[in-house]
Amino acid sequence: MGPKAGRGGRHVMGKSIGLIGLGNIGAHFGTRLLAAGYELMVYDRDPAAMERLVDKGGRRAESARALASQVEIVMLCLPIPTVVASVANEVADGGAVRIVLDLSTTGPSVTKEVAAMLDRRGITFVGAPVSGGTVAAEKGTLSIMPAGPEATVAEVEPYLRVLGKNIFYLGTDPSLGQTMKIINNTLYATSLVASCEALVYGVKAGLDSKTMLDVLNVSSGRSFATLERIPQCALDRSFPVRFTTELLHKDVKMCLDEAEKIGVPMIVNPVARQFLAFAISQGDGDKDNVYPIRHIEHWAGVQFGRKPDA
Incomplete structure (x- = not known):
């Protein structure tokens, strides 16, 4: 069921919704839901982040508990599992909430507990x-991996369709989507680190940075790192923050820990985690996860890519 027209041309749903967490990703979620005509209550510990969504038509809540006392469906978009667990406990005290939809990367174990x-x-x-x-x-083209009771997932699917393009229902166990997500992010991290090493090697051997990407991206060595992230961030040396080194390291560590719990050996992926941990120790935690290519460049004595005016 989609939104229906309300007063002033605005759309309203039979169910009220709320969003907690208005950071780099959550702000886009709120913007898209409001643009689609949904009535939305928002909360974030950062008043400025909340104000940006209020200016677009969102209703401000004074706390997570207050929000959950006024809406039936609460969406979470939060940075780390401990924060998700803490906020979920606050939300549980709300008198109106009946569904919590967690869009964060929370991990299987904490998801089961919550x-x-x-x-x-x-x-x-x-x-x-x-x-x-x-x-x-921002574009609404995300992949989303919902898991939980089938009827409940069907109920929240209209909201997910506003936020993403590829929706994969992964089963009734709410932790399965989280398992899929940390597998995805770990594979991205490992391919990113391997790609950075290989591309810096290519530069030192005499190859052009952009030409290498052009070849890789129509050949078997391509990955999300070479198709999207390295061209967006390193080729022009801009390194805009899309997803921090610290958050990527968190996801990889979570994947390795969960794999160990159920007895699955990981041999290659821990190397990517170690490199990300090193980068964090060097002050790169709050920088984009492509930024640590600079350490490989430093060790090799060359630079991949260049600024447009260089």
């Missing part, structure tokens, strides 16, 4: 992590 806690309070939980970065979030 789902069980909410279930005891009579609230249904859907884990629906997203992939594609800030550009895809």
